[in-house]
Amino acid sequence: METVDVQGASIPAIGFGTWTLKGEQAASLVQHALETGYRHIDTAALYDNEEAVGAGIRSSSVARDDIFLTTKVWHTDLARGELQSAVRASLDRLGVESVDLLLVHWPSKIIPLAETMEALNDVAASGYTRYIGVSNFTVPLLSEAVKLSQRPLICNQIEYHPMLNQDKVLKACSDHGMAAVSYCPLFRGGDLFTDSRVTSLAGKYNKSPAQIVLRWHLQQPNVIAIPRSTKPNRISENLDVFDFSLADEEMRSIDQLRSNGIRMCDFEFAPVWDG
Numbered sequence: 588m589e590t591v592d593v594q595g596a597s598i599p600a601i602g603f604g605t606w607t608l609k610g611e612q613a614a615s616l617v618q619h620a621l622e623t624g625y626r627h628i629d630t631a632a633l634y635d636n637e638e639a640v641g642a643g644i645r646s647s648s649v650a651r652d653d654i655f656l657t658t659k660v661w662h663t664d665l666a667r668g669e670l671q672s673a674v675r676a677s678l679d680r681l682g683v684e685s686v687d688l689l690l691v692h693w694p695s696k697i698i699p700l701a702e703t704m705e706a707l708n709d710v711a712a713s714g715y716t717r718y719i720g721v722s723n724f725t726v727p728l729l730s731e732a733v734k735l736s737q738r739p740l741i742c743n744q745i746e747y748h749p750m751l752n753q754d755k756v757l758k759a760c761s762d763h764g765m766a767a768v769s770y771c772p773l774f775r776g777g778d779l780f781t782d783s784r785v786t787s788l789a790g791k792y793n794k795s796p797a798q799i800v801l802r803w804h805l806q807q808p809n810v811i812a813i814p815r816s817t818k819p820n821r822i823s824e825n826l827d828v829f830d831f832s833l834a835d836e837e838m839r840s841i842d843q844l845r846s847n848g849i850r851m852c853d854f855e856f857a858p859v860w861d862g
């Protein structure tokens with residue numbers, strides 16, 4: 588498995604996303620993902636599946652130390668003391684002593700960022716997580732967070748796929764030495780998989796449209812993708828993207844789709860996005 592190496596962390600370039608997966612299905616898919624070669628699992632307190640993710644990890648034949656496990660704290664739990672309690676509850680549900688990466692799931696418009704960064708550094712100092720980072724942070728929020736954090740922030744997890752231009756925040760991640768973790772990397776399927784640019788490359792390389800899109804992510808500097816699937820064969824397929832490369836002009840042809848400017852995860856609590 589290729590890794591993205593930032594700030595002393597080595598993060599597997601493809602992770603398994605678990606949003607919407609629940610209960611026994613989540614546990615068995617996590618187990619399958621690990622046994623098929625994934626070493627990076629993405630969950631969150633909000634997903635209400637941390638117990639199942641932990642069960643899947645324990646049922647697998649892969650040692651906990653070989654897995655890069657990420658969870659996230661919800662934006663209502665970012666105050667001093669509350670963040671620490673939320674993380675302890677996540678660790679209890681997961682059944683692990685620590686995670687590899689703890690993310691602020693969304694920035695808060697109410698709780699001061701200084702307080703959140705202090706608490707985030709505190710949980711890292713307590714050994715609850717190896718690394719810390721953020722998610723859904725814009726360029727100005729990222730600069731502020733970096734200034735306020737004693738420890739390095741190793742990534743910003745953001746919505747990124749060929750239907751959305753994220754050049755500004757990607758540049759900010761790069762300037763801060765952070766990885767960009769693409770969520771919704773497949774645009775949840777949809778129109779992307781029938782686009783002629785994607786399907787013609789799929790034909791050329793004898794790969795699926797999903798594999799072409801994942802390869803497009805991986806060929807960008809310090810970009811990681813965390814696709815989700817409920818189908819074991821697709822989970823395996825989404826990892827089988829390390830044996831071919833897209834040419835520069837093929838990368839650029841997929842880039843052109845970004846002018847669609849479609850953002851799927853936008854909520855009333857979202858920050859004002861980078862223009």
Ligand SMILES: NC(=O)c1ccc[n+]([C@@H]2O[C@H](COP(=O)([O-])OP(=O)(O)OC[C@H]3O[C@@H](n4cnc5c(N)ncnc54)[C@H](OP(=O)(O)O)[C@@H]3O)[C@@H](O)[C@H]2O)c1
Pocket residue numbers: 603604605606607629630692722723744745769770771772773774775776795797798813814815816817818821822824825852
């Ligand atoms: N930080 C955040 O705020 C945030 C927000 C959203 C998501 N995330 C994380 O990012 C992960 C991925 O995002 P996502 O789950 O929203 O979307 P996604 O991974 O872009 O797309 C998932 C969809 O694509 C389909 N799919 C997966 N592999 C496929 C393949 N090889 N061929 C055809 N279809 C395929 C799946 O259907 P089937 O199940 O039928 O295969 C599913 O409907 C989440 O699970 C979560 O861990 C984070």
